[in-house]
Amino acid sequence: MRILTCLKQVPERDSRYKLNQDGSRVLEEDLVFETNESDLYALEEALRLKEGTGGDVAVLSIGSDRISKVLRNALAMGADRAIHLKDEAFERGDAWGTARAIAAAIGPEDFDLVLTGVQSEDMAFAQTGAVLAQMLGWPCATIVLEVALEADTGRIQVKRELESNVFERVELPLPAVLTIQSGSHPIRYATLRGIMQAKKKEYRVLTAQDLGLSPEAVGEMAAKVRHHRLLAPERKKRTVMIQGNAEEAAGTLMDKLVNEVGVI
Amino acid sequence: MTTRIVVLGEHRDGQLKKISWEAIGLGRRLSVELGMEVSLALVGSEIERLAREVSGRSGLEVVVLANDHCRHYTPEAYCEVLAEFARTEQPYLLLLGHTYQTMDFAPKLATMLDRGMIPNCVDCRCAAGQLLWVRQVFNGKLNLEVSPKGEPPYLVSLQQGAFPASEEDLEAPPRVDHRQVGLAEGVLRRKLLEVMEAVQTRVDLSQAEIIVAGGRGLGSKEKFQLIIDLASALGAGVGASRPVTDGGWLPKEHQIGSSGQSVTPRLYIACGISGAIQHLVGMSNSGCIVAINKDPYAPIFQVADYGIVGDVFQVVPKLIEIAREMRPGHPGSP
Numbered sequence: 001m002r003i004l005t006c007l008k009q010v011p012e013r014d015s016r017y018k019l020n021q022d023g024s025r026v027l028e029e030d031l032v033f034e035t036n037e038s039d040l041y042a043l044e045e046a047l048r049l050k051e052g053t054g055g056d057v058a059v060l061s062i063g064s065d066r067i068s069k070v071l072r073n074a075l076a077m078g079a080d081r082a083i084h085l086k087d088e089a090f091e092r093g094d095a096w097g098t099a100r101a102i103a104a105a106i107g108p109e110d111f112d113l114v115l116t117g118v119q120s121e122d123m124a125f126a127q128t129g130a131v132l133a134q135m136l137g138w139p140c141a142t143i144v145l146e147v148a149l150e151a152d153t154g155r156i157q158v159k160r161e162l163e164s165n166v167f168e169r170v171e172l173p174l175p176a177v178l179t180i181q182s183g184s185h186p187i188r189y190a191t192l193r194g195i196m197q198a199k200k201k202e203y204r205v206l207t208a209q210d211l212g213l214s215p216e217a218v219g220e221m222a223a224k225v226r227h228h229r230l231l232a233p234e235r236k237k238r239t240v241m242i243q244g245n246a247e248e249a250a251g252t253l254m255d256k257l258v259n260e261v262g263v264i
Numbered sequence: 265m266t267t268r269i270v271v272l273g274e275h276r277d278g279q280l281k282k283i284s285w286e287a288i289g290l291g292r293r294l295s296v297e298l299g300m301e302v303s304l305a306l307v308g309s310e311i312e313r314l315a316r317e318v319s320g321r322s323g324l325e326v327v328v329l330a331n332d333h334c335r336h337y338t339p340e341a342y343c344e345v346l347a348e349f350a351r352t353e354q355p356y357l358l359l360l361g362h363t364y365q366t367m368d369f370a371p372k373l374a375t376m377l378d379r380g381m382i383p384n385c386v387d388c389r390c391a392a393g394q395l396l397w398v399r400q401v402f403n404g405k406l407n408l409e410v411s412p413k414g415e416p417p418y419l420v421s422l423q424q425g426a427f428p429a430s431e432e433d434l435e436a437p438p439r440v441d442h443r444q445v446g447l448a449e450g451v452l453r454r455k456l457l458e459v460m461e462a463v464q465t466r467v468d469l470s471q472a473e474i475i476v477a478g479g480r481g482l483g484s485k486e487k488f489q490l491i492i493d494l495a496s497a498l499g500a501g502v503g504a505s506r507p508v509t510d511g512g513w514l515p516k517e518h519q520i521g522s523s524g525q526s527v528t529p530r531l532y533i534a535c536g537i538s539g540a541i542q543h544l545v546g547m548s549n550s551g552c553i554v555a556i557n558k559d560p561y562a563p564i565f566q567v568a569d570y571g572i573v574g575d576v577f578q579v580v581p582k583l584i585e586i587a588r589e590m591r592p593g594h595p596g597s598p
Contacts, residue, residue, distance in 0.1 A: 130371035139453040142368045165462035172454040183510030198449040224380025239570045248583030249572045261552050263531040
């Protein structure tokens with residue numbers, strides 16, 4: 001089983017964002033980045049499949065030097081090799097431009113399965129996996145919680161999450177793309193031994209030219225969605241913010257809930 | 265010239281989903297603003313009764329794209345049928361609800377049509393004859409205004425509850441355009457084996473008057489006990505956001521949000537919950553919402569009536585203390 005897991009680096013969940021002059025981008029200087037959570041669940045699933053059936057887990061990410069942290073961590077968690085797509089041309093892509101670059105990297109390889117997370121926490125398009133599948137001409141299942149291989153049939157069964165506590169089980173032939181939902185299995189940590197071993201693992205850096213892609217075919221140039229500006233979200237309610245230390249705030253809140261709202 | 269807006273309706277058990285009525289509402293509004301026609305498309309098999317009912321109620325023409333393989337949803341059959349429809353009809357805009365089903369097939373459909381897709385929009389405005397769409401990014405902390413590039417059709421999905429539903433029953437004579445459509449050989453690769461409804465949950469929060477819910481901010485299963493203690497002191501139900509049930513701190517049946525339960529208690533106290541949209545759709549219609557979180561920019565504050573920016577481990581014990589004093593003799597009291 002040859003598996004590729006795609007990982008994205010995103011700002012930490014508790015980040016505070018500052019915008020550039022024209023409000024078109026967030027300033028990256030003060031941000032701390034981490035691996036997108038559902039992508040880590042995808043990697044965990046890949047590592048488990050490999051432990052069950054043998055094979056090879058490659059990891060792929062796109063971005064500048066700072067994303068090497070994501071790939072190094074994945075190698076330390078147990079992935080076998082890393083593919084770093086690094087080129088200014090790949091930057092600021094939407095699902096289309098990003099999937100185009102990943103599809104080109106997959107082209108010469110021989111993967112049975114490609115896993116991504118369900119969606120990124122920054123842009124939240126929730127599309128790259130499904131768009132990639134269509135570009136490759138492979139079947140796809142999104143929002144997957146469990147993956148089971150059917151021995152020697154070249155097919156897999158997966159459990160998908162639907163809304164409101166409903167699930168479905170579907171079967172699809174390999175090669176296939178799956179987008180993995182959080183919560184399937186606890187994510188492992190990199191061990192010290194894993195970190196040491198990671199240093200010896202294959203780490204390839206590929207540019208657009210290496211993939212035979214013109215700059216117009218990927219990233220921002222190929223994007224099908226135009227970004228205009230970032231805005232502060234509108235408040236849906238006039239929130240009363242309660243001030244004071246913990247004791248005062250708790251007292252004020254309970255007082256309001258009893259006397260003003262009348263719910264307690 | 266493409267001058268038609270098509271709403272793609274999603275249905276289940278013979279009913280159109282609420283989000284599709286919201287898409288119809290927006291489709292109507294945009295048809296006026298852009299001077300275009302609007303109609304509804306439904307994919308399925310034996311859905312004529314539903315089509316007539318929806319057409320009568322909405323006053324829209326309903327196009328039924330019927331194929332036996334679409335009796336149960338699969339992305340390949342749906343995309344095949346819809347791509348063919350989009351190529352022949354060339355609508356200006358395809359409006360969908362942002363549902364799990366849309367997330368599964370719409371990116372594929374857009375790619376088949378060589379188009380992008382703008383998902384999960386919360387707002388829309390018309391500027392210089394162009395539609396600008398607003399979506400939430402960076403965990404709901406910022407909004408991003410976007411527009412599609414290139415030629416129509418444009419594919420857009422709407423966030424649940426973001427646009428008013430078309431509620432009025434127009435009692436119009438039904439207009440249904442039934443089209444039996446074929447599928448090319450070999451397109452169906454993904455096979456549906458079974459649909460599983462979770463067993464009737466032992467934790468029914470839908471009737472709770474008060475819910476105390478905890479999130480990632482609680483940090484561990486042991487520390488989550490604080491939420492259970494506050495709930496007990498208030499005689500409330502215990503809820504959780506996804507990271508809590510993902511981490512196994514609490515059974516899945518306590519999860520509130522799009523993949524769990526939807527609740528509307530009179531009082532909802534969210535502790536250490538940042539307020540991902542998947543959680544908000546399950547609780548934002550609660551009567552009074554209280555949010556306690558250390559991050560002043562957490563999106564949960566956008567829907568809260570009362571907010572405390574602070575450490576749940578300091579604030580919640582104080583709330584427990586007061587609640588126990590107020591309700592002496594209650595099981596949660598010492």
